[in-house]
Amino acid sequence: MTSTGTSSVEPTTALLTDHYELTMLQAALADGTAHRRSVFELFARRLPDGRRYGVVAGVNRLLDALERFRFDAATVEFLRERGVVDQATCDWLAGYRFSGDISGYADGEIFFPGSPVLVVESSFAEAVLLETVFLSILNHDSAVASAASRMTWWAGGRPCIEMGSRRTHEEAAVASALAAYIAGFATTSNLEAARRFGIPSAGTAAHSFTLLHDTERDAFVSQVDALGKGTTLLVDTYDLTEAVRTAIEVTGTELGAVRLDSGDLPSLAGQVREQLDALGATKTRIIVTSDLDEYQIAALAPASVDGYGVGTSLVTGSGYPTCGFVYKLVAREDGDGTMVPVAKKSPDKISIGGRKYALRRRNRLGVAEAEVIGVGEAPVDDGDDRVLLRSLVESGKIVGRTTPEESQAHHLKVRDELPRSASQLSRGEPAIPTDYTGDLNTRNPYAPRSTM
Amino acid sequence: MTSTGTSSVEPTTALLTDHYELTMLQAALADGTAHRRSVFELFARRLPDGRRYGVVAGVNRLLDALERFRFDAATVEFLRERGVVDQATCDWLAGYRFSGDISGYADGEIFFPGSPVLVVESSFAEAVLLETVFLSILNHDSAVASAASRMTWWAGGRPCIEMGSRRTHEEAAVASALAAYIAGFATTSNLEAARRFGIPSAGTAAHSFTLLHDTERDAFVSQVDALGKGTTLLVDTYDLTEAVRTAIEVTGTELGAVRLDSGDLPSLAGQVREQLDALGATKTRIIVTSDLDEYQIAALAPASVDGYGVGTSLVTGSGYPTCGFVYKLVAREDGDGTMVPVAKKSPDKISIGGRKYALRRRNRLGVAEAEVIGVGEAPVDDGDDRVLLRSLVESGKIVGRTTPEESQAHHLKVRDELPRSASQLSRGEPAIPTDYTGDLNTRNPYAPRSTM
CATH class of the missing domain: 3.20.20.70 (Aldolase class I)
Structure with missing residues (x-):
């Protein structure tokens, strides 16, 4: 029900990874920086053109992928034979286990530009290897869920049936069915999704x-x-x-x-x-x-x-098949063991160094007013500001799984917090502003490491 | 190199299927029509808006998926427990082996509106079950290859590097790397694609x-x-x-x-x-x-x-993440054993009953002039008309596999046959017309079964 993999088969996810993650690892192992404590954050700089909000999906699939992220003997042998990395790196990979902490938004949660959807804290070596597969899963599943939520919102009480399997990659189809369910779809046509995730199928x-x-x-x-x-x-x-x-x-x-x-x-x-x-x-x-x-x-x-069956537009994110999530190093240990914020210098992209917290600020009526993002420790939850980051992994142990039913219920609840304007299909600004607060160096976000 | 599945693990593909394929099967088994000899064809009614040509990819992945399309004990038990189908259908599925014939366009071949990219001949029962997974694979992979081919054409002699894994589903990423390679990309960042298909990776x-x-x-x-x-x-x-x-x-x-x-x-x-x-x-x-x-x-x-790395736009088909391929019953056995063409009646869609052949007509200089599609037996290849359908499966045996290198070479060769106008990026008509010929009932394509 909660674990993935096709039936009992659980292949490794370690090579669902860009080649350069491993070459960076080799160089960093050799010079010693691989072990520097690091914080990576996954976020979107903007929503797709004109969208009012985004919906997170894929968090549970990501945790399953993490559990199966292992460099088994055949995998290491492939890397060695192909000369992707050297022997020392192969030896290190053979013992790879993620031992750090991950917090993140829940499946079904709403996100906005800058929302720190995932925060990964570990050594550089352990965390950098996860970049590609984490982005693949969240970029895909959240794109589908973001489109699906607009559909179920406008369908009102009428059920939506997911039937897009034939219009997307055969495994993306299974993930799409789950993402649609999280965003309020009633059923799917996809039998593997029914088996793997326990969601209802029909046809x-x-x-x-x-x-x-x-x-x-x-x-x-x-x-x-x-x-x-x-x-x-x-x-x-x-x-x-x-x-x-x-x-x-x-x-x-x-x-x-x-x-x-x-x-x-x-x-x-x-x-x-x-x-x-x-x-x-x-x-x-x-x-x-x-x-x-x-x-x-x-x-x-x-x-x-009385009901809608939706195919192509659902599985292709209704014009936006990917979310634009990026995975960025925002802080890392210095030579003397101090954590320092880091950010690429870029005239056209906002990059803010340092580990973030995130809150959904709500007014007295419970209506969301702002996505509040700050650096450092989050202020206490005072009832109006809902804390958005949940603990997903603690010292390598997965602690944050939720069921598809819980994710769907969470989505419908938090979507209901949004101002009514969030349902607008016309193009416009995000439903609530992203409010950067605290010690963000907002006037000069690159100050911490803007020069060498 | 040629077989897929993650390392030695080869899970069944049988549930990468829409629920209704199985309920149709149950009803057809009960009334006896399940065993009627049938011809299904997979084709696109049109190219994406303004595109001049499409590129087939996924044929070898499809053959691998066919080989793994088995209702093992756990799969049958799931269908029984969930009440998807009855006991008689479960019994039939447990013995499922595709025993028919499949012909199709090669990986790397060019296609146009109406091209019969795949022709599946078997009993209705055997062939209908394959609809969803065949469409998933070809719709996805061909969408990526179609975008990739425009990129490599314009890149000229400069290498293109596929690096879109993080912007699409983690398994779609692996398939995208192969599709891009078929369409002329030099390398991929995706390590699993390097392992599974033997294509070069870099980073x-x-x-x-x-x-x-x-x-x-x-x-x-x-x-x-x-x-x-x-x-x-x-x-x-x-x-x-x-x-x-x-x-x-x-x-x-x-x-x-x-x-x-x-x-x-x-x-x-x-x-x-x-x-x-x-x-x-x-x-x-x-x-x-x-x-x-x-x-x-x-x-x-x-x-x-000196080289281009391409990510998001490649794996999302550069605006068209799916091909619009459909899988249609075009002929089936009658009560008395005669094959009859069939087609849905639809005022806005061309549907032509009967099994097709397809030729690429070329002029004396070897330049393609038309996609010639007819019903029945193809005329002999006279050197100008290149036969497009190759035998892929004969009596259930897979005979038509090609390597990624062969597919890439084939693509570059047949793309070179197209008129120069095919490389235009401006929106326009397909590079060559689709020329329906022979006994197609073109004046009234629905004649064969237009009424009950």
């Missing part, structure tokens, strides 16, 4: 099933015999009106739902609703599934629709 | 390595000690001019390359080239890596640049 039939049979009636009779009258019949293979009539003839008025997968959905849904009602099938629901995105879901709000 | 150091050290000089000295003077030094952490001077002081004039990862690349590259030349480092190359895409690569053609 009935495609056009090929109707085309396989000599008549549409044959197909409907066969499906109802196999799956019961509560099933969903796909009614747009040939003639819609004829198909709805046939569907009700076959099932009486007990048919669970009909599905529309093409055409002008608002008008067709209205027409089918009238026909179903006239035939007495007033409880038969109408599910629509034709290349929907959050904009079309919003446009369908007044239509006679 | 040196990130900004964090410079920030880890007390001075930039310390970092450069350490890197050169570990990786040699032929390494690539990252020179934009603090002050570019200062860094280039330090780099040459540390290495003499033998430095392999410098890397620029920010700023206005054309002008900075020119400035760095002048500085390197003035310092005598005339052979030191300049690699640029700052959110490049095919448009920026084209714009950098006149600049003093």
Whole structure:
């Protein structure tokens, strides 16, 4: 339920990594800096153009990946044979276990520009190796969850069904199903996601099933015999009106739902609703599934629709298939053992050295007002400011796992804190400002290490 | 080299599948139509908006996935426990082996609207189950290869380095590295892709390595000690001019390359080239890596640049992260054993029943003129018309594997056949027209099964 890997198989994640993480390690092991205590932070400099908020997903998958991040004998042998790193580095890798601390935002939490979504503290060597796989997981899963949340918000009480597996990489599909569930989707079509994460799956039939049979009636009779009258019949293979009539003839008025997968959905849904009602099938629901995105879901709000199936636009982040998260060294030990903040000098990018804390500031009514980010120890939670960083890993031990159900519940709760403007689909500014506070050197954020 | 799976671990791919494939199977097994001989085709109705051609990738991954498509005991038990399908279906699945034929375009082949990229012939039951995982693989990998090919075309003789792992799902990253290689990339940063597919990987150091050290000089000295003077030094952490001077002081004039990862690349590259030349480092190359895409690569053609590192835009298909491939039943056995073409009736989508053949028609100079698609047996190859469908699977046996090197060579060869206009980055029509020929019922493509 909580652990990943396909069935009992848990391959190492250690090579889901950029080549340069290992060459940096080799050089740093040789000169001794590899063991300097370091703080890396994972954050987005900005939201995708015009988005009002982002949604974190992938934290539990990341913890699973960390648990499987091991340089086993075959992996070390590959690195040695290929000459990726030298023998001393191979020896060090063979004993690799992450022994540091990680804190981060929870799956389902909202994020904004600058939010320190993940804070990794360990030696440089231990922490730098995790960069690629941590970014891969959070950039992908959070992009999907961020799009999914806009869809479920506008779907209101109507269920959203995730069915995008065929439009993305086969393993990204499994992760997308989980990310969508965290952001409020009701079910997925993906069976591996159902098995691996325990989330609900659903599905009935495609056009090929109707085309396989000599008549549409044959197909409907066969499906109802196999799956019961509560099933969903796909009614747009040939003639819609004829198909709805046939569907009700076959099932009486007990048919669970009909599905529309093409055409002008608002008008067709209205027409089918009238026909179903006239035939007495007033409880038969109408599910629509034709290349929907959050904009079309919003446009369908007044239509006679009972549920939405969403594919392509969900798994591709509805125009933004990656989050732009980066993983940056923000502080490290000096030659004399003192921790010093560090940041790349860049005229066009804000980089603030030092370990951050983060709070969601809320007003008296519980509505979020600002993402408060500071350097150093966080002020105490006074009830208005919600602490956002949770402990995920302590001295190498994973302590912060949550279930998909908990993550979904958390998302719906914290999304409800946002000002109403956060649901706007028009392009605009983040729903709340990011408020840098405390000793941030904001006038000159590069001061700590701006020169050599 | 050719087989996938992480190291020796090869989990089943059977559940990388939509729930409805299995419920359709259950109904079709019960009514007997599951065993009707069927032809499914995988194709794209159109190219992404304005693209001139598409590139097939994922065919070898698909064959690996087919080999691992098995309903082992744990998988069947999951389906039974969850009530996805009934006992009779579970029994049938336990013995599942694909026994049919598959032909398709090769990895690296070019495709156009309507190209029958994959043709699967078997019983309905055997073929329908493969829909989701086949689409996932080809939609993802071909989207990446299609973007990658535009990049390598415009890069000309300068090498392209794939480094997008952190911006996509961790397993999609591995597949993306292979797709990019097929489309002409020289190397990848992804170590798992290097291990799994045997393609070359490369990498040196990130900004964090410079920030880890007390001075930039310390970092450069350490890197050169570990990786040699032929390494690539990252020179934009603090002050570019200062860094280039330090780099040459540390290495003499033998430095392999410098890397620029920010700023206005054309002008900075020119400035760095002048500085390197003035310092005598005339052979030191300049690699640029700052959110490049095919448009920026084209714009950098006149600049003093020796190689391109490409990340986000590559792994996200440069605006089109999925290909829009569909998998459609185009013919199936009738009640009396005759094969009949079938197609969904749809006013806005062209669907042509019947098994297709495909040829690339070339003129006397060897330049492609049309994608010729017909129903039935293909005419003989007369030297001008290149046959596009290769045998991949025969009676369940995989016969059509190719190596990454063969796929890359094939891509570069067939891309070279295209008219020069195919390289245009401006939006326009496909480089060659799709020419439907033969007995296609083009005037009324739905005639075969337009009514019940």
